[in-house]
Amino acid sequence: xxxxxxxxxxxxxxxxxxxxxxxxxxxxxxxxxxxxxxxxxxxxxxxxxxxxxxxxxxxxxxxxxxxxxxxxxxxxxxxxxxxxxxxxxxxxxxxxxxxxxxxxxxxxxxxxxxxxxxxxxxxxxxxxxxxxxxxxxxxxxxxxxxxxxxxxxxxxxxxxxxxxxxxxxxxxxxxxxxxxxxxxxxxxxxxxxxxxxxxxxxxxxxxxxxxxx
Ligand code: URA
Numbered sequence: 615x616x617x618x619x620x621x622x623x624x625x626x627x628x629x630x631x632x633x634x635x636x637x638x639x640x641x642x643x644x645x646x647x648x649x650x651x652x653x654x655x656x657x658x659x660x661x662x663x664x665x666x667x668x669x670x671x672x673x674x675x676x677x678x679x680x681x682x683x684x685x686x687x688x689x690x691x692x693x694x695x696x697x698x699x700x701x702x703x704x705x706x707x708x709x710x711x712x713x714x715x716x717x718x719x720x721x722x723x724x725x726x727x728x729x730x731x732x733x734x735x736x737x738x739x740x741x742x743x744x745x746x747x748x749x750x751x752x753x754x755x756x757x758x759x760x761x762x763x764x765x766x767x768x769x770x771x772x773x774x775x776x777x778x779x780x781x782x783x784x785x786x787x788x789x790x791x792x793x794x795x796x797x798x799x800x801x802x803x804x805x806x807x808x809x810x811x812x813x814x815x816x817x818x819x820x821x822x823x824x825x826x827x
Pocket of ligand 1: 751810812820
């Protein structure tokens with residue numbers, strides 16, 4: 615189950631919400647956090663791939679031939695926004711093993727406060743694929759908007775954005791910059807704090823999944 619308000623879908627499935635609560639708890643250890651992220655990313659992947667184009671192919675069951683549904687079109691592209699995106703990527707890739715994978719690396723210039731690209735490697739023919747950009751935390755939206763700018767420059771025209779938590783500020787920023795990009799998330803939190811963290815949130819997603827703090 616999920617509910618959608620224009621371009622934002624919050625996946626309110628009980629399993630997603632239960633797992634998210636354990637992930638938010640600051641006492642949850644890194645290994646458990648990472649495992650839950652893998653599980654939740656597969657449940658979110660189910661939602662973000664809803665409505666993929668389908669075709670049929672002729673197959674032979676043990677009983678008879680049938681015209682059976684199968685995914686249509688070019689293999690989709692999963693784009694991880696480094697580094698925390700990798701935590702979401704792993705689970706989604708397990709569910710869609712034939713997907714092509716790309717990476718976008720951005721850091722924040724401390725003087726201009728603008729995102730600067732340090733890595734960009736994406737699959738070919740982005741214009742022919744559904745592109746799913748993944749980043750667990752949609753906070754200010756600055757890096758997500760910049761990453762999607764780059765994907766569009768590289769030719770992508772059909773993009774969806776998958777995250778774990780979103781702040782209203784980030785959703786508004788994305789809606790303004792990229793109204794054509796639907797967002798799927800497990801929760802829409804209250805706000806950003808003064809240093810750009812989502813509250814109540816779960817802290818620094820990268821640190822929590824990689825154990826760097
Ligand atoms: N990035 C994070 O990892 N956590 C936040 O709360 C905001 C951005």
